[in-house]
Amino acid sequence: MTRWAVVTGAGSGVGQATALALVAAGWSVVALGRRLSALEETRSLAGALAGRITAIACDIARQDAVREVGARIEREFGPVEVLVNAAGTNAPQRALEVLSDADYHAMMETNLNGAYFCVQAFLPGMRARGSGTIVNIVSDAGKQASPKAGPAYVMSKFGLAGLTQAINAEERSRGIRAIGIFPGDIDTPLLNRRPVVPDEAARARMMQPEDIAACVMLAVQLPSRAVIEELIIRPR
Numbered sequence: 001m002t003r004w005a006v007v008t009g010a011g012s013g014v015g016q017a018t019a020l021a022l023v024a025a026g027w028s029v030v031a032l033g034r035r036l037s038a039l040e041e042t043r044s045l046a047g048a049l050a051g052r053i054t055a056i057a058c059d060i061a062r063q064d065a066v067r068e069v070g071a072r073i074e075r076e077f078g079p080v081e082v083l084v085n086a087a088g089t090n091a092p093q094r095a096l097e098v099l100s101d102a103d104y105h106a107m108m109e110t111n112l113n114g115a116y117f118c119v120q121a122f123l124p125g126m127r128a129r130g131s132g133t134i135v136n137i138v139s140d141a142g143k144q145a146s147p148k149a150g151p152a153y154v155m156s157k158f159g160l161a162g163l164t165q166a167i168n169a170e171e172r173s174r175g176i177r178a179i180g181i182f183p184g185d186i187d188t189p190l191l192n193r194r195p196v197v198p199d200e201a202a203r204a205r206m207m208q209p210e211d212i213a214a215c216v217m218l219a220v221q222l223p224s225r226a227v228i229e230e231l232i233i234r235p236r
Contacts, residue, residue, distance in 0.1 A: 002028050002077075002078060003026065003027050003028065003081055003082075004027070004028050004029075004030065004073075004077055004078055004079060004080050004081060004082075005022050005027045005028070005029050005030070005080065005081065005082035005083070005084065005220075006029070006030045006032060006073065006080050006082070006083050006084070006118070006122065007019045007022070007029055007030070007031055007032065007084045007086060008032045008033070008060055008084065008085050008086055008087040008114065008115075008118060009032075009033060009085075009086040009087030009088060009137075010029070010031030010032060010033050010039055010042055010055075010086070011031070011033035011034075011035055011037075011038025011039045011041065011042060012033075012038055012042075012188065012189050013086070013186070013188035013189055013190060013209050014086045014137055014183075014186065014188060014209045014212045014213065015031075015033070015084070015086035015087060015137075016041075016042045016045070016209065017208075017209035017210045017212065017213035018084050018086055018209075018212070018213040018216045019031050019042055019046075019053060020042065020045060020046055020213070021210070021213040021214070021216065021217050022082070022084075022216075022217070022220075023046050023049045023052040023053055024049065025217060025221070027052070027082070028052045028053075028054070028077070029052060029053050029054070030053075030054045030056060030073050030077065030080075031043070031053050031054065031055050031056070032056055032057075032058045032060065032069065032087075032118075033055075033057065033058070033087070034057060034058070034059050035057065036055060036057040039055035039056070039057065040055055042055070043055055054077065056069055056072075056073075060087055060110065060114030060115075060117060060118055061106075061109035061110050061113060061114050061117075062117075063113075063117045066114070066117040066118055066121050067117075067121055069121070070118070070121030070122055071121075074122075074125050079125055079129055080122050080125060080126070080132075081126075081131065081132060081133065082132070082133045082134075082135070082220055083118060083119065083122050083132070083133075083134045083135070084134075084135045084137070084216055085114075085115040085118055085119070085134070085135070085136045085137060085160075086137045087110055087111075087114055087115075088110065088111050088137065088139075088190065089106060089107055089110045089111065089190070089193070090107060090149070090150065090152075090153045090190060090193050090194075091103035091106070091107065091150070091152070091193060092193050092194065092195050093195070094149070094150025094151075094152065094153065094195065095147065095150060095151075095195075096151050099150065099151065099152055103152065104152045107152040107153055107156050108152065108155070108156050108159075110156075111153065111156035111157065111159075111160060112155075112156040112157075112159040112160055112163070115136060115160055115163060116163060119134060119163065119167065122134075123171070123176070126171075126174075126175075126176050127171070127174050127176065129175075130174060130175040131175045131176070131224060132175070132176040132177075133176075133177055133178075133179070133219065133220055134164075134167055134176070134177070134178040134179070135178075135179045135181065135216050135219055135220065136160050136161075136163065136164045136178065136179070136180050136181070137181050137183070137212065137216075138157050138160050138161050138164070138180045138181060138182045138183075139153070139157045139182060139183060140182045140183065140184045140232060140234065141153055141154045141157045142154070142157030142158050142160060142161040142180070142182055143161075143182055143232065148194075160180070161180050161182075161230075163178075164178045164179070164180035164229070164230075165178075165180075165229075168227065168229055172227070175224065177224075177227035178227075178229070179219040179227065179228050179229065179230075179231065180229065180230050180231070181212060181215050181216065181219070181231050181233065182230065182231065182232040182233070183207060183211075183212050183215075183232075183233050183234070184206075184207065184233065184234035184235055185205075185206040185207065185234075185235055186206055186207045186208070186209060186211070186212060187203040187204075187206045187207070187208055187209070188209055191203065205235055206235050207233065207234075207235050211233065212233065215231055215233055218231075219231070
């Protein structure tokens with residue numbers, strides 16, 4: 001039987017690495033992201049396994065779009081057993097004194113609301129089947145605020161951590177588990193949106209997207225009787 005996973009933000013960074021790790025482990029993946037061209041690049045990186053990845057353009061900040069895509073996925077492909085919320089954004093002008101309303105709302109809509117919309121799209125099917133794994137890629141900014149992350153990003157990630165806890169509190173009796181992964185610095189394209197973009201030497205000391213994907217796979221592959229509720233990972 002085909003095992004289906006949905007990964008948001010699958011066009012780059014952690015989402016891309018996670019989609020590739022899942023297909024390598026035998027899963028079929030629906031890759032979601034705003035840009036179809038980026039998702040197709042992820043498919044090409046899968047090589048001979050590219051047929052296991054279905055790319056669908058979707059702006060997860062739009063609840064109507066998420067509902068439509070969620071219904072389409074379960075209708076056309078089958079039950080979704082794993083949801084990985086890896087999409088995230090930040091803004092160069094992120095400090096309190098310079099943060100614009102538009103950037104604030106964009107971060108909350110993608111980092112928190114988008115994850116919530118996706119959870120609500122796939123939870124009913126998981127409940128009906130009595131099983132499901134939801135992995136939220138949070139950030140260590142969801143544990144401790146820092147000027148490096150900025151307030152809107154921190155607020156969205158604290159909220160995502162709360163969503164993870166709420167899923168476990170309400171859904172564990174239905175066979176559903178949620179995992180929050182809290183990474184430190186990762187060398188991803190999101191670094192290009194920092195006020196000061198890290199140089200190559202700094203990036204070399206950071207984790208790689210594949211390191212976080214390995215954490216996702218650990219959480220997904222655990223027996224259904226166990227759940228890693230929170231996992232903090234930082235560069236060594």
